[in-house]
Amino acid sequence: MYASQPVLVFDGTLPPMESDADLLRRLRGGDEQAFVALVERYNGSMLRLALSFVPSRAVAEEVVQDTWLAVLRGLSAFEGRSSLQTWMFTILVNRARTTGAREQRTIPVADAGPVVDASRFGPDGAWSAPPEHWIEEAEDRIEAGKLTHLLRSAMDGLPPRQREVVLLRDVQEMSSADVCSILAISEANQRVLLHRGRGKLRQVLETQLGSGRSL
Amino acid sequence: MKLAFRRDLVCQQAVELVSDYLEGALRRSARRRFERHLAGCPHCTEYLAQIRETIRLAGRVTPEDLTPQMRDDLTDLYRRWRNEG
Numbered sequence: 001m002y003a004s005q006p007v008l009v010f011d012g013t014l015p016p017m018e019s020d021a022d023l024l025r026r027l028r029g030g031d032e033q034a035f036v037a038l039v040e041r042y043n044g045s046m047l048r049l050a051l052s053f054v055p056s057r058a059v060a061e062e063v064v065q066d067t068w069l070a071v072l073r074g075l076s077a078f079e080g081r082s083s084l085q086t087w088m089f090t091i092l093v094n095r096a097r098t099t100g101a102r103e104q105r106t107i108p109v110a111d112a113g114p115v116v117d118a119s120r121f122g123p124d125g126a127w128s129a130p131p132e133h134w135i136e137e138a139e140d141r142i143e144a145g146k147l148t149h150l151l152r153s154a155m156d157g158l159p160p161r162q163r164e165v166v167l168l169r170d171v172q173e174m175s176s177a178d179v180c181s182i183l184a185i186s187e188a189n190q191r192v193l194l195h196r197g198r199g200k201l202r203q204v205l206e207t208q209l210g211s212g213r214s215l
Numbered sequence: 216m217k218l219a220f221r222r223d224l225v226c227q228q229a230v231e232l233v234s235d236y237l238e239g240a241l242r243r244s245a246r247r248r249f250e251r252h253l254a255g256c257p258h259c260t261e262y263l264a265q266i267r268e269t270i271r272l273a274g275r276v277t278p279e280d281l282t283p284q285m286r287d288d289l290t291d292l293y294r295r296w297r298n299e300g
Binding site: 121 | 230273
């Protein structure tokens with residue numbers, strides 16, 4: 001009875017993706033499609049991350065291609081002490097850093113300002129211009145595509161070090177430990193960068209969506 | 216000294232602690248002080264909610280799709296590697 005009546009409930013989620021570990025196994029078995037699947041999954045994020053270190057898209061694409069080749073060549077030696085993603089991103093960041101250092105010698109200016117502009121607080125340190133409401137706008141009134149576009153350009157506007165941490169922590173949703181390892185920074189340093197980066201993204205959302213403004 | 220440390224946070228200080236709070240990096244006493252401030256401050260509570268929403272929205276940003284050109288280049292790269300021996 002029940003066997004002939006499968007219950008299909010669409011809950012809005014996509015079918016589970018094949019795990020990285022499964023793709024890795026197939027890739028090691030010489031499956032080209034597994035490589036293509038990995039590329040589909042990570043190439044875009046790797047490009048975005050690479051762009052934070054190097055001056056142009058063309059150079060970033062080269063760095064990403066070099067990374068894929070290094071991943072393939074390193075497959076047999078990869079011991080799985082870190083996740084596949086962490087391992088690949090570490091290779092990418094190392095290459096992008098080396099290339100970036102060669103191609104642009106400017107040192108980014110340290111960004112040490114407060115996360116919320118001081119003019120928004122009174123002399124007693126309490127809000128004089130409190131946060132404008134925008135969460136409901138983001139959820140209900142803005143088309144998802146516009147919101148994504150807004151956030152992407154806000155991320156592109158972040159200083160590189162903040163952008164890297166935000167991309168890995170909040171877009172890729174990687175753990176703090178993995179991100180520190182990939183970027184070779186301390187937990188404290190990561191928190192500062194994340195704090196400033198998220199604070200700036202919040203400010204963009206408030207400016208664009210606050211008090212019932214719509215895009 | 217001790218008294219100064221115990222003084223209540225003001226909003227301008229509280230917003231600078233949001234990430235340490237979310238990352239679980241505040242010591243217990245500092246966390247309590249932060250939460251006590253939030254309990255009495257709707258603006259900082261809103262600020263924290265907005266940071267959480269910002270994180271949630273960032274998680275929905277997907278990387279750009281692979282262009283056919285890039286896919287071809289990388290498939291070539293894979294085949295060259297296979298033939299490296």
